[in-house]
Amino acid sequence: MNNTWPQVPLGDVIIERNQTLSAEEIAAGKIKIISKIGFNTGKIEFRPDHETRTKMIAIYPGDLVLSGINAAKGAIAIYNETEKFLAAATIHYGSYQVIKEKADIRFLWWLLRSNFFREILFKNLPGGIKTELKARRLLPIKIPLPPLAEQQRIVKKIGWLMGKIEEVRGLQVSNLNKSTVFILSFHFGLAQDRKVKMGEIFKLDELRIPVEAAKEYPQVGIKSFGGGLFSKLSIPGTATSYNYFNHLKAGMLVLSQVKGWEGAVAICPNELDGYFASPEYRTFSCKPEKCLPEYIRNIVITSWFAKKLQAATHGVGGRRERVRPEKFLEIEIPMPIVQKQYEAIKIFQSLNEISSIRLKIEKEIEALLPSILDKAFKGEL
Incomplete structure (x- = not known):
């Protein structure tokens, strides 16, 4: 200070x-x-x-x-x-x-x-x-x-720095949008006129584990708008009213019934294999001869797919219907045959590496503002 x-x-x-x-x-x-x-x-x-x-x-x-x-x-x-x-x-x-x-x-x-x-x-x-x-x-x-003039100088400096942060954020969003457009364009091109219902490439697959009072259950949450799954703290069996949890396996598709219409859907990554999810999170497995998790993970996180989920439900806000498994499995999308999916995975992996760098930069950007403010109010800006 x-x-x-x-x-x-x-x-x-x-x-x-x-x-x-x-x-x-x-x-x-x-x-x-x-x-x-x-x-x-x-x-x-x-x-x-x-x-x-x-x-x-x-x-x-x-x-x-x-x-x-x-x-x-x-x-x-x-x-x-x-x-x-x-x-x-x-x-x-x-x-x-x-x-x-x-x-x-x-x-x-x-x-x-x-x-x-x-x-x-x-x-x-x-x-x-x-x-x-x-x-x-x-x-x-x-x-x-500080004196009023110094306050105004600090505010001006914070404003200038925030402007630079927003410029970087804008570039990040632009790059993300371009990446999404490319993925979808490539996907549609591979699929050509071939369309399938989700039930043709996925099956409901729920590993229901009964809750025991003496055990701990590491949890996951799921972000809307294609934000993916994330780990949460473990909870003891005594801290939940659920009779069972869904046990996750890498490659499973996880869908929030409550927030699915907002794009709360993702493929379970390797690092969350073995975690547990609320019964409100429905889980599906790819049919091996029809769908590859490494491929479809890039499609289900897009805003285009979120609109498909929205169209499968009715209502507004808190009154919107849950995305039930039967509704989900009826959704129709363009889908290439599995051989073409294999061909696309390497390209998608390269894009995902770029995306990982983008996420790292986003985290660094988020950490900048608290650091700027801390310096400002210690008189170091």
């Missing part, structure tokens, strides 16, 4: 707004209600309606808005000062006016969402970061605060 920066209570630079709004004022339609603040983005999302049965606080354009419950996770935002009308939020949020002569709101936004400030919270709150962050707890907390 920069020892030349004075330690200033937040209450010296921000003022809590204690104004509430009536249901009638909100129902008039001009006041938007906050639904949530994104943890990663620090941006406000609003409800589509204006109905409320609970007490609401007023948020003015240009205010700093904190989720009392999730502030430590990054749920802190700036309500755009160009907005023409007030916003509203439940009493679990706090709205604060920044004293512009003392603090730059963008500096505070970056600071309060950083790991640096998270550590300060942990030390100052009686229940740690799990404590709801009300004004009486927030305002006495001291932060290192």
Whole structure:
């Protein structure tokens, strides 16, 4: 930490707004209600309606808005000062006016969402970061605060660095899109006019292992939008209400019934062989003479295949149907014969090596921002 920066209570630079709004004022339609603040983005999302049965606080354009419950996770935002009308939020949020002569709101936004400030919270709150962050707890907390000109210089530097990070991210996305387009174009070319139902190349194959109280079960999760499988902590048999888990084998196709329509489908990699999955994750095996796991893994993670899964279900959001095995097996796709799949695997393997490099770069990019903020608030940027 920069020892030349004075330690200033937040209450010296921000003022809590204690104004509430009536249901009638909100129902008039001009006041938007906050639904949530994104943890990663620090941006406000609003409800589509204006109905409320609970007490609401007023948020003015240009205010700093904190989720009392999730502030430590990054749920802190700036309500755009160009907005023409007030916003509203439940009493679990706090709205604060920044004293512009003392603090730059963008500096505070970056600071309060950083790991640096998270550590300060942990030390100052009686229940740690799990404590709801009300004004009486927030305002006495001291932060290192440089002069206003230095705050603005730091904000400008962070903005410049973030711009460079976004440029790299944009290139990553562009390369991923080009790779996906190539894979699908190659796939369609190999398949020509040959189409099959998933039931012709896959069979439902579930190795159901009864849960025993004395045993541990290493778990997997599955990311939507083709993000693949990932390992989770083991859970003891006493910690689940399931009577059985599905035992995974490398090469199995794993489909989330609940989130399949979002592209939560993947082929189990070698490193997750032997793990266990919830009964909500249905498992399928390739028919050897029809389908190669090394080939089909590249197809099922695409947005094109996710649209196939969406078309197999009905409903919206939480009311959307589960992707049942019988629905999945009825999906029809272009599919080359197995001999042509063998020919394509080497090309796909080369692309996957490039993809591994891309994922490594993404992880490094994700680690950059916390590092930048840590240096910024220690006076080293």
